[in-house]
Amino acid sequence: MAKSDRLFRLMHLLRSLHPPVTAGDLAQELGVSQRTLYRDIDALRACGARIEGEAGFGYTLTEDYALPPQSLTQIEIEALVLGLSEVRLRGDPALSQAARDALAKITASLPEEKRAQIEHSVGLVHRYLPQKQYVADLSLIRQACWEERALRLFYRDRQGRETRREIWPLAIVYLDEELMLLAHCRLRGAFRQFLVGSILSLEWAKGSFRPRRVPMLRDYISELRTRHAIAPYCEDGRRIMREENLTAPL
Template sequence: MSRTVRLFQLMQALRRLPSPATAAALAQETGVSERTLYRDIEALRGLGAVIDGAAGYGYTLIEDPHMPPLSFTDDEIEALVLGLSEVAALGDPALAEGAQSALSKLRARLPERQAQQLRHAVLTAHRFDPPVPPAVDSRAIRQAMRTEVAICFDYVDAAGQATARHVKPLSIVLFDRSHCLLAWCLLRKDFRMFRLDRMAALEITGDSFRPERVPLLRSYLERLREEIAGNRDRAG
């Protein structure tokens, strides 16, 4: 690991860990000895980071020179905490980790009063019945959607029938307790929805379908809205 990467990880750890963070905890986070950790703290201070504390007392990041202060209204802070807490509760493991990291970065950038409010927000989100975890790497699927490349995977439907699918991934949505992939299926030549917990053997093919994702997704969402409206009319 390069020294630059190690210092970046140390800054992240200082933002994330409860203050004051002990040298032992910081060393464990960055995978170095405590002796190296002390040198890295001094290196960050030399680069302009204001870090309070000393060996035996723990360290607190007072000022991050790379992240200038932000200011939010009280309601904006509550909305940020509620939204990121919901992602942490409902997202896949990578998104949940990203939500926690985003909250840590916000705390580092806010003025002290607002950072305190963020730590003790009156709104949050808890889920006692979390979604079923994906069986494949959902982060890889999201990257395939961003770059608009097709993916392949094995799939088992609700009836237990197994098929191999080659699709153009469009979006991931949460329905009830399942993360579902909205896609154009090249096997069925139509829009299809796939539960991530029923997928296996994911492969990113590299076959580009740019710039089709946005118009395809728009068409699929419109179809879903029409189906929902039709079901409501029949139920009424």
């Protein structure tokens, strides 16, 4: 691991692990000797990070030079913790880990009083039912949306019919008990909704639709809203949601 990558990883560990963190634990996480760990701590301090502690006592990050100070109200902190906790429980492994990392970074940027509010937030999230597992790779779908690249999917509808589709993925919608993929179907030449749980396989297809994802998604949501009280249907004919409940930050 390059030194720059190691220092970045060390900062993340200091943000996320419960302080004080011993040199032995940090060295083990990084796969280096404690002697190297001590030099890395000195390097971070030289860059401006305020790291209290010393060998034998453990280390605490008291001021993070890499993150700007945040001015969040207590209710904003409650909303932040509750939202990221929900993502941690509902998201796929990559998204769940991202929620943990994001909260750790935000916490590290706050003054001591605000950190205490995060650690003792009122809102808690718990789910009795286990997280649903999907055959489709959600990381692949997100990447395709970010990069505006076409996907090819094998899909099974409610009647058990299986079809292959090439799509331009636009967004993933988190419903109460299901995930839904909004897309433009190249076979139908129109916008369509696909239940992620009904996707049997997924792979890259040739072609890019950059830079059309944002305007296409805006047009699709506008189209849904203009149908008033008519509920949209999934590709296999199942009713999904009412349009007035569908929003997007565009």
